[in-house]
Amino acid sequence: MREEILKILTEICPDVNFEEETALIDESVLDSFAVIQIVTEIMEHFNIYIDADDIEPENLNSLDAICQMVQNKLAS
Amino acid sequence: MAVKSLEFLVFVFIILCLYYLLQKTDWQKYxxxxxxxxxxxxxxSISSAIVILLLSLTVFGIALKIEESIKENGGKIPRTAKYWFWCGAVLDIGILVYFKFFKNTWIIVQKILSSGNITIGELIVPIGLAYYSLALxxxxxxxYHKKYEAEKNYLLFLTYVTYFPAIxxxxxxxxxxxxPQLKQRHFFNENKVVMGIQRSVWGYFKKLVVADxxxxxxxxxxxxxxxxGPVVVYAxxxxxxxxxADFSGGIDVIMGISEMLDISLTENFRSPLVSTSVTEYWQRWHISLGEFMEKYIYYPIxxxxxxxxxxxxxxxxxxxxxxxxxxxSVxxxxxxxxxxxxxxxxxxxxMYQAFFVSTAVLLAPVYKKLKTRLHINEKTFSWKFFTVLRTFVxxxxxxxxxxAGSLQQTGLLLQRMFSDFNPHALFDGTVYNYGLDIKNVYLMYGCILLMIVVDILHEKGIHFRQTLMKQGIIFRYIIYYAAIFGIIIFGIYGPEFDSASFIYQVF
Structure with a gap:
């Protein structure tokens, strides 16, 4: 799953090093439209629904955090 | 008590003394x-205080009701929670809308009543309403979305809502x-207080010397x-x-005071003058409002x-x-x-701002192709300079x-801007006839330049305050005294110009 998410992220934002970044939201590495593109792509790919409430730094600040959020969504 | 008055400074000084004298007790927060x-x-006014007291009390109570109904429903959000949420939201935003939109209606009502010799109080928009109604x-x-637990201590909640620097x-x-910061105890830290004073002094400089x-x-x-023509463009x-200078200066004063109290707030500016697009500008200007809009309006839509x-x-x-x-975005x-x-x-x-922000997203692929075809290297200084200038315009x-204040006045202002284009008017001394003599105009240019340089340095990761703190004590105090006397000597306090209030205070 991690590889699939990384592929999605890199396709949308090719200039960002998702393996290294740990403050994607806190340090405004991703703008709001990039977030929207990532979230909608993940929703379609994994067939899950991500709510506006899930758009929190702790869910999106790093690749690991995004993976964790997707895992939680798949489990619920 | 205006922020730039001596009373305010004395007030802040007394609060700081009491705040740190009681640092070992729970009284500090009170x-x-x-x-x-x-x-x-x-x-x-007292009425401002009453509005804030009643509104915060209502929201405090509603939040507890929402939390209670969710708990009773086994952690799932029931319909009652939804009703309570909407009740609170409509009331909170309704009060803001009422004061913003119906102020004029109230003046008309007053006029009608006063003709019949009935006098009623003036309707003043409560101070800080535009900010704390959003926070509420x-x-x-x-x-409602179970992000954290509702506050159980109303006095503490009121301290948060009315937090004086931010109001x-x-x-x-x-x-x-x-x-969480209000719940903690804060112990006196000389470094933080000095850093806070530095920031406030810089804020007063921007407000009193530059903006005014x-x-x-x-x-x-x-x-x-x-x-x-060009004189209007110049203005x-x-x-x-x-x-x-006015808005960010005010925010610097506030942030400085908050830093002295060891409470950090959301930064509101990140060198907006160097924005290369309107979208970027809104990520750098009034950041806290942008964050609020993004979180509570943009993503939910x-x-x-x-x-x-x-x-x-x-x-x-x-x-x-x-x-x-x-x-x-629209x-x-x-x-x-x-x-x-x-x-x-x-x-x-x-809508004007939305046009640029939304077309930047919609037409991004077109712009990208165009830049490739025209061989534009976005990393060059010339391109960056052009985009900064374009955004500024x-x-x-x-x-x-x-x-201008209204659409009609905007039309007239634009008409004035584009009529009689005579660049000579900028250089023949005309501009020195509007209240500032040649010395003051040049001082103004110098101050603007200083503001731009500080912003550029910030952008490059050089922070003036931290650099200053590393210097020797004598040098530091020379700078402090120069800054304070600079503000006292060059600040604008004239009665002909109402500089008591900040431009953003009226919003």
């Missing part, structure tokens, strides 16, 4: 509450960031109907710097199931996503526009809508 109430009453909405929404002209506060000085010239030129360029369903009908993955983002900026004021000019101002035209 000193803040007392300071907040004194501030609200002395800066505005954010709190309600977070409780003057923002920033918009976020409960999750500020409340520019203000005299801008007002002089714009009020003179014979001033046309509007200066107005861009004035509003930035884009990720709304109906909006997503509709946008999926649009062919092309990118366009479909860009459409919903553009739609949300809604956000119209709200941002009317948050600033109630005339149609503010709606147009919001776009925003300058946007600001005419705010400065």
């Amino acid at each position: 000193i803040l509450l007392a300071a907040n109430i004194v501030c609200v009453v002395s800066m505005a 909405y954010g709190y309600l929404s977070d409780i 003057i002209e923002g920033p918009v506060n976020f409960y999750k960031k500020v409340m 000085r520019i203000g005299i010239l801008v007002m002089g030129i714009l009020q003179d109907e014979n001033a046309v 509007l360029i200066l107005y861009s710097f004035q509003i930035y 884009v990720l709304n199931r109906n909006v997503m369903k509709f946008s999926k009908k649009i062919p092309g993955k990118y366009i479909s996503r860009a459409f919903s983002a553009a739609f949300a 809604v956000v900026f119209i709200i941002v526009g009317i948050w600033h004021g109630t005339g149609w000019n503010y709606v147009v101002y919001g 776009i925003l300058l035209f946007g600001r005419t809508l705010i400065k």
Whole structure:
């Protein structure tokens, strides 16, 4: 799953090093439209629904955090 | 008690003394509450304090009700929670809308009543309402979405809502960031207090020496109907710097005071003068308002199931996503526009900003292709300089809508801007006839330049305050005294110019 998410992220934002970044939201590495593109792509790919409430730094600040959020969504 | 008055400085000094004298007791936070109430009453009125007390009490109670109904429903959000949430939200935003929109109606009612010899009190927009009503909405929404537990101590909640530095002209506060700090004890730290003083001094410099000085010239030129063409353009360029120095100066004063109290707030500016696009500008200007809009309006619209369903009908993955983002941007900026004021000019101002932000998203692939075809290297200084200048000009035209005061006046102002283009008027001494003599005009240029340089240095990661703190004590104190005396000598305090209030305080 991690590889699939990384592929999605890199396709949308090719200039960002998702393996290294740990403050994607806190340090405004991703703008709001990039977030929207990532979230909608993940929703379609994994067939899950991500709510506006899930758009929190702790869910999106790093690749690991995004993976964790997707895992939680798949489990619920 | 105005922020730039001596009383305010004495007030802050007394609060700081009491705050740190009681640092080992639980009374420390209530000193803040007392300071907040004194501030609200002395800066505005008793009625302002009553509005804030009643509104915060209602939201506090509703949040507890929401939490209770969710607990009773086994952690799932029941319908009752939804009703409570909407009750609170409508009341909170309704009060803001009432004071913003119906102030004029109230004046008419007053006139009718006064003709019959009935006098009633003046309706004043309660101080800070535009900021704390947003903070209260954010709190309600977070409780409804189970982000954290509702506050059980009303006095502490009131301390958060009325937090005196932020009530003057923002920033918009976020409960999750500020409340944990209010619950902690804060011990005196000389370094933090000195850093706070430095920031406040810089803020006063921006407000009193820069903004208020520019203000005299801008007002002089714009009020003179014979001033046309490049002189008006010149005034509007200066107005861009004035509003930035005024607003960010005010925020620096506030942030400095908050730093002295060891409470950090959301930063409101990140060198907006170097923005290369309108979108970037809104990520750098009034950041706390932008964060609020993004969190509570933008994302809920884009990720709304109906909006997503509709946008999926649009062919092309990118366009479909860009459409919903553009739609949300339009809604956000119209709200941002009317948050600033109630005339149609503010709606147009919001739509004007939305046009640039949404077309940047919708046409991004086209722009990218165009740049490749034209062999534009975005990393070159010349391109960056061009984009900064382009953004400045776009925003300058946007600001005419705010400065003019109405759509009709904006039309007249634009007409004046484009009539009789005689660049000679800028160099023949005409501009020295509007309240600032040649020395003051050059001092103003120097100050603007200093502000730009500081912003550029910040952007490059060089922070003046931290660099200063590393210097020897004698050098540091020379700088402090020079700055303070500079403000006292060059600050504008004239009765002909109302510099008591900040531009953003009225929003």
